[in-house]
Amino acid sequence: MLIWLIFALMTGAAVLAVLWPLSRAETAVAAETGDAAFFRQQMADLERDREAGLVSEREAEALRAEIGRRLLRAARGEGRSGPEGEPALRRRRAASAIALSTIPLLALAIYGAMGSPHLPQAPRAARMDGGQLDVGAAVAKIEAHLAQNPGDGRGWEVLAPVYLRAGRFGDAARAYQSALDILGESPARLTDLGEAVTAEAGGIVDARARAAFERALVLDPANAKARYYLAVATGQDGDNAKAIDMLRKLLADAPADASWRGAVEQRLAALSMSEGASAITSLPEGEQALAIRGMVEGLAARLDADGSDAAGWARLVRSYVVLGEEEKAREALAKARSQLAADPASLDMLAALARQLSLETDATGAPQ
Amino acid sequence: MTRKQRRLTLIAAALAVLGVALGLVLFAMRDNIVFFYSPTDLEAKAVTPGTRLRLGGLVAEGSVEKGEGQNVTFAVTDTNRSITVRYTGLLPDLFREGQGVVTEGVLESAGLFRADSVLAKHDENYMPREVADSLKEQGLWQHGGKTDAQGGGATAASE
């Protein structure tokens, strides 16, 4: 409420200041600042110069003549002013009305569309008081440590996921690569690297990521993450049928309670949707959509029972978007926010997700 | 001189200066302009050896060989064709295999280019515009920013 009061005061001050000249009775102030006065001042300057000996008497004579000529011309031009009286008064009232309405209306309309008056300020120092771990400082400490000991593979391994979460995908990929180089290959490190590289490429599984996943699969043929991403890559190469097949197999092998099931299902749904009418699946269309919807509703039911699974919420929101049900996606997002209100990291993640899917309703995330 | 004559003198002087400038520009355009080519262009347009030009593309993976002194040999590729480049001097900080590069120099023979400058850019994400354009034509360039919900799904699935 206070903020609107401040806005009102600001607006009032601006409008009053603008209207002030109209309230003055005296209209013509031009006389004292006009051209004639200007040349008179010039004449005075000339006299001063002459007295100081900078201009000789004869030069001064010529200059005086020249200034005099201009002074005459200027004086002739002055004294033409607009009509006074009733029309001027009416005009000024109109002008006042226009200024009085234009400034606040324009400001409020634009601010209303672009601003976020309800959002509190969030200076970092104030937020840190809440006993939050200062991630930034911790990262800086590890970075400094690594600058001295770049051979410390564990350090890189600790740092990499932090980067990934902070959205510094390129740095994350480099960190994983360093860990990999120092500590040697393992399926987990390879898939983590592939994931970071993929994230950096905006979700495209490029050659480098693919190589990492393939290598991981050699070391651990059952590695679910590698299988998942390779399926995604296959889909991105245009072979949706094969990708869907790969994902199906992955789902079949997956334990029933695997946390990543939802992601696979959702990707499967997305692929099936994008495939449209083609023969990607043996299921008739309606049935297929039904099957997907069934999976999504299952997820929604599970989350309603236990709302602490942030990844699950993200998946649900995403699924609704894929199914084209933005309204439901927004609802799910709002529910997730209220369920996870105590967990700032998850809230960050949800906000990022909302922005990514253009779901933001707060008018804060105008498309960048 | 009358007013008219003076005005004419002024206009004549202005025209003379502009004429000289135009001549200089045209002369300079003939000799001092360097064309940009990708390796594919170079072959398609059959550029004669000895021509000064800019060559841009990606530094081919595994192609960089550092010789004695500061001689370097590497291949510039647009993934379709590639051309060997010889260069003597310091390489820019961000010169790496697989990264975009623009070199300027003289085509010695088909397939061999002697560069006298290799352009450095002080932004690691920088892709020389010409290189980005010619890679786009080859269909190799993907916009990082243009991620649809589907592409985004791949990254979020890890959470």
Next chain:
Amino acid sequence: MFVEAGHYALTLALGLSLVQFLMPLWAATVRDEALAAIAAPAALCAFACVTLAFAALTYAYATSDFSLVNVVENSHSLKPFIYKLTGVWGNHEGSMLLWVLILTLFGAMVALSRRAVPSRLRHLTLAVQGAVAFAFLAFVEFTSNPFLRLNPAPFEGQDLNPILQDLGLAIHPPLLYIGYVGFSISFAFALAALIEGRIDAVWARAVRPWTLTAWVFLTLGIAMGSYWAYYELGWGGWWFWDPVENASLMPWLAGTALLHSTIVMEKRDALKIWTILLAILTFSLSLLGTFLVRSGVLTSVHSFATDPTRGAFILAILVVFIGGGFALFAWRAPLLRQGGLFAPISREGALVANNLLLVTACATVFIGTLYPLALEALTGAKISVGEPFFNATFLPIVMPLLALIPIGQTIVWKRGDLLGTVQRLWAAYAAGLAGALIIFALVRGGPVLALLGIGLGVYLLAGSAVDIYHRAGGGRVAPGVMLRRAAGLPRSAWGTAIAHAGVGITVLGIAAQAWSTETLAVVNRGDLVNAGAYTLRLDAIFPRTAHNYREDVARFTVLRDGRIIGTLEGSKRIYVTRGMPTTEAGIMTLGPSQLYVSLGEPQPSGGMGVRIYWKPYVIFVWLGSVIMALGGLLSLTDRRLRVAAPVAARGRLVPAE
């Protein structure tokens, strides 16, 4: 709340600038001074509002408020505090906010300059300025809004790029902006004169301080940018004819012409229409520069993010203001009272020649910068226009211009005496010739162009000295009187002499670069490399770590005639966790000259690739620019307008026309 109040203030400024734009125009059609007077408080309020907005953004940066998208993207809680603050304008959105801050500041200053500018002219100027402010405020609000919020706010920002933490990079854009924006005031004055249908010496006097201020800051901004590129890019060059550099050089050339033509108008009531045209042209080129830099249409060593919406918006602003300006010019200029003509051999004649050459030089830069873009758009062929092109076109135009400077400075108004002027300058010619000959003898030869440059530089310096000497009555009065008179000369006379001497110093610095050397070598410990009169001995290559980077340092001992002078370190640095390599050039300043070392790769054989430059008198390049700017500042403090009358060399009165 402060942040949101800042955002609201920005939208309020948008409304205020609209009022500032429309009211005086309406008032002008009905001749109502009181109505027009609304413009002044509107401009002052708009400035107050934008200041509040800028303060709010600065506060958000200072407190690392990551609920702002802009702060998240361009700051980090661990940045040193000073770079948090400079980060406010170190990004697109913030820098555009700074742009409108300067714009409205200048508007407010015009609003307050009651004594210097007649009221009608002032109000119309404010109207045009209000239109420019409105366009740019809308640009900020709708395409580059720094106040967009995030909820919930992330806990950390994304930008800790160590390379961008550089003071040179922080100072250079504001200087350029003050220059660009200052020319918008000259533009506003020009359009106001067209609308009013009246232009005279009063106008010239009113507009000159603005042009001069803009010119001073643009000069400093260009010099600063050039020095930054010199030490940061590690190529040893100080000017690359890069489109971004050209984008700032074009308004500088046109602005320099405007500065000189305004003098003619002020003193002789001539060149009126031409001056108006130049004012429009100069601001157009400033807008063009903004467009080129901000839209990302160029290939350039300065990389900026490409954003088509922004590019299109600026292009629209460009079209409206340039198109509108020239249309108004075509419609109203014929109605203006023509100025007087004058003799070709006179100071005004020399200044016309100066204008002609400057504008032509500007045109060659324009062609060299835009031709590649046009060609690519039309035929798809990609070309690069570099140094050889500009050497072949720009230099031949600028050299005669330089030769003209001392003549224009010394020759009298109205009807000059060329022979007398040349006689007075004999000392300057002799000095220039002697300078070139001495250098020729000392270095035994050298490129003709460089010797010519040395001669021109010395001649310019001597020309300025001769000018002051004669103005003070040198040779005609006793030395004591002369000194007193010299001290009492108008500051604008000193300003002119100092600025022109600055040009001479820059020319000397540029010419001296013909004798700079570049040595490429692979060095091992103990190896000696010659650079100029100095010898560098590689003492050690060793690694060093700092808190967020490691570097390989090569330490050289610098010797002259076997005596040790000092040590010089160049390094190849890598910011470990970002995997970002940079080269830190080692620079040793020896008087006005510099030794410059840039490191390359370690060689398989164990040595280190290095590039060593000897840059004789290179400091002169920037020093001269700073002196030019100082001259401009000195002139700025001289607010008097003195009407020039025919003053003959020996006190005789030459008949006036």
